[in-house]
Amino acid sequence: MQPTSPTSTVAAAVPAPAALTTDPAELRAICEEVITRSPFARWMGTRIGDIRPGRVVLQLPVRDDLRQHHGQVHGAVLGYLADTAASWTAATLVGDVVTSEYKINLLAPARGELLEVIGEVVRAGRRQVVSRADVYALxxxxxxxxxxxxxxxxxxxxxxxxDAR
Incomplete structure (x- = not known):
């Protein structure tokens, strides 16, 4: 059965490496490949700001077609960013993942020219990872x-x- 969330579909689109890397350049290359293979991530305009084990920074330029009727970025876009950052940051530590659930608090209207999300792992276990994501409007x-x-x-x-060397 194929995963149904956008993040899950993106993660499943890229073959998993034989061993989990901790090299930021390799992690970036893997995530760039995920973006390349995901029509939705490409359409959204997702960019990688920074990536390392347990932490991901993603950026999204704000376009008019991402805004809702009050002029701010639509809440679904904020949900996409939070979900993607939370799952990708988990993947940097444990490999292939899917989002089981997330809860988002929309704190203020998202206005500006760029959105940035910082995802960080709270705790990683063998079967699940708890991550948080903070979305900022610049x-x-x-x-x-x-x-x-x-x-x-x-x-x-x-x-x-x-293997540790």
Whole structure:
């Protein structure tokens, strides 16, 4: 059975490496490949700001077609960013994942030219990872927290960690 959430579909589109890497350049390359293979992530305009084990920063330029009728970015876009950051940050530690659930608080209208989300692992276990994601709207020199999320991420296929050398 194929996963149904956008994040799950994205994660499943890229073959898992034989061993989980901790190298930020390799993690970036894996996530860039995920974006390349996901029509939705490409359409959204998802960009990787920073990535390392247990932490992911994603960016999304704001376009008019992402706004709702009051002029701010639609809440579904904030949910996409939070879900994606929470799951990708979990994947940096445990391999292939799918989102089991997430809860998001929309804190302020998302206005500006760029959205940035910071995903961090709260706790990683063998079967699930709890991650958080904070979404910020950047407008000129102003940076405002507009949403925060907590997610439970299920491990689909645990990856072997590279041998310590």
């Amino acid at each position: 407008d000129g020199g102003r940076r405002e927290l507009v949403a925060t999320a907590l997610a439970t991420i299920a491990v689909v296929r645990p990856q072997a960690k590279e």
